[in-house]
Amino acid sequence: MRSCLLLAATLLLAPLVLAGTQQAPEITDGTNDVQPDSAAGVCTARGAPEIDVVRAWFDPGPDVVSVSVEVVDLSHRAFDGEGFSLDVGFHSGTDAFTLWNALGPGPADNFSALFVDHADGTSEGHAIRWSTSGNVVTAEIPRAYLPGSALTHVRASGRLSQPGVLGFYVVGMPWFCDTAPDVGYGQDVPLG
Numbered sequence: 237m238r239s240c241l242l243l244a245a246t247l248l249l250a251p252l253v254l255a256g257t258q259q260a261p262e263i264t265d266g267t268n269d270v271q272p273d274s275a276a277g278v279c280t281a282r283g284a285p286e287i288d289v290v291r292a293w294f295d296p297g298p299d300v301v302s303v304s305v306e307v308v309d310l311s312h313r314a315f316d317g318e319g320f321s322l323d324v325g326f327h328s329g330t331d332a333f334t335l336w337n338a339l340g341p342g343p344a345d346n347f348s349a350l351f352v353d354h355a356d357g358t359s360e361g362h363a364i365r366w367s368t369s370g371n372v373v374t375a376e377i378p379r380a381y382l383p384g385s386a387l388t389h390v391r392a393s394g395r396l397s398q399p400g401v402l403g404f405y406v407v408g409m410p411w412f413c414d415t416a417p418d419v420g421y422g423q424d425v426p427l428g
């Protein structure tokens with residue numbers, strides 16, 4: 237009887253899905269660890285706190301999975317015209333996903349998109365609802381895009397492009413990058 241009561245109490249206390257939170261994130265990272273991401277890069281980013289990832293967490297809801305990335309200072313801009321993105325990569329089922337939260341100097345440069353690479357070699361992209369609050373970017377990924385019962389291989393990164401006449405993310409431009417965690421992956425995210 238006692239063991240049954242303990243089991244019942246455990247089941248009552250255990251949530252069906254353990255959602256990540258800002259206080260208990262699936263991904264954590266150090267600060268002041270932004271690195272040049274190009275052999276040709278000239279280090280002028282001065283710390284780049286806008287791409288210095290601190291933590292990221294996943295909150296699975298019935299219709300969407302909210303994905304949040306927090307940096308040291310989202311409002312910081314080192315130079316006019318530069319753009320940056322706060323990205324999250326993960327797997328679900330046999331698909332590989334990249335959530336790309338782009339924050340550029342103009343309204344058209346600010347968007348969130350989810351890119352999906354299927355196991356059969358095909359790929360697709362979706363526009364994603366997103367918002368910012370303080371130093372946190374949060375995107376809402378519809379559950380319908382996620383075929384698996386969990387998110388695995390979760391990582392976050394911040395990437396900064398330097399100002400230039402060629403625009404954003406051109407191969408060969410100096411880049412700066414922070415990956416979170418520095419090595420390996422964060423905790424898997426059960427979707428329930």
Ligand SMILES: [Ca+2]
Pocket residue numbers: 265266267268269270288289290414416
């Ligand atoms: Ca960091």
Ligand SMILES: [Ca+2]
Pocket residue numbers: 265266269414415416417418
């Ligand atoms: Ca890092």
